[in-house]
Amino acid sequence: MIGKLKGTVDSFGEDWVILDVQGVGYQVHCSTRTMGTLPAAGEAAQLAIETHVRETEIKLYGFTADLERNWFRLLQNVQGVGARVALAILGTLTPGEIASAIALQDKATVARAPGVGPKVAQRIVAELKDKAPALSGDATGTIGLQQELGAGAASSAVQDAVSALTNLGYSSQQASAAVKLALDKAGDDAPSATLIRMGLKELSS
Incomplete structure (x- = not known):
């Protein structure tokens, strides 16, 4: 199985790249995010590879990490x-x-x-x-x-703070990350008002 490819970018398709490894061109399928991180044709690149073997084909999938x-x-x-x-x-x-x-x-x-x-x-x-x-x-x-x-096991103060921040338009991931930073500074017993205020400060910094 192929676990990694290191070579030169040869060309691109809609969802794949041809990676030239010592004269052999490997077609590697990638996510749009990975495709966006690849350098221009002619430049060096390295991808972690997942190999899928089927009865009629072998497909390589490439990842940045x-x-x-x-x-x-x-x-x-x-x-x-x-x-x-x-x-x-x-x-x-x-x-x-x-x-x-x-x-x-x-x-x-x-x-x-x-x-x-x-x-x-x-x-x-x-x-x-x-x-x-x-x-x-x-x-x-x-x-x-x-x-x-x-x-549903978080304290009511944490739940209220995250809810308040999401109601202001932040994603649940952003809100929870900000409240976690606020908790680290204010302590586990901090009231929701404090967590909201400190969370907003974290989100605006």
Whole structure:
């Protein structure tokens, strides 16, 4: 199996890149997010690779980092999520955003990805909630609080603060991250008014 390719960008397609590795051109399918990070033709690039072997074809999928590839694998464990849908999710959300959405049980955020309907989004947030923390990436610091919020186990002050911030137009991920920073500074017993004020300060900084 191919685990990594390092070479020169040869050309691009709608959802793939040809990577020239010592004279051999590998067609690698990527998410729109990964495609956007690739350099111009003729420049060096490196991709983590997931190889899918089928009876009639072999497909290579490329990712900027192992974390993104791990999410690609994990998402496909959910019924209704194949390679195409998994790539669509990774093209719409970062690994940290996926982990946060699952922790918060925020199926609407997951459903923003093309091809992901409400039922599939619901299965993703329900079935992967215990596995998301290990792949939370840049959301690691807030994932615990987000899990409490998603399970309805957070304190009333935290719930009220997050609700107030989302009512002001911030996403649930932004609001919960800001409240977590406020909690770290003000302490677990801080009232909702303090968390809202400090959370707004964090969001505006």
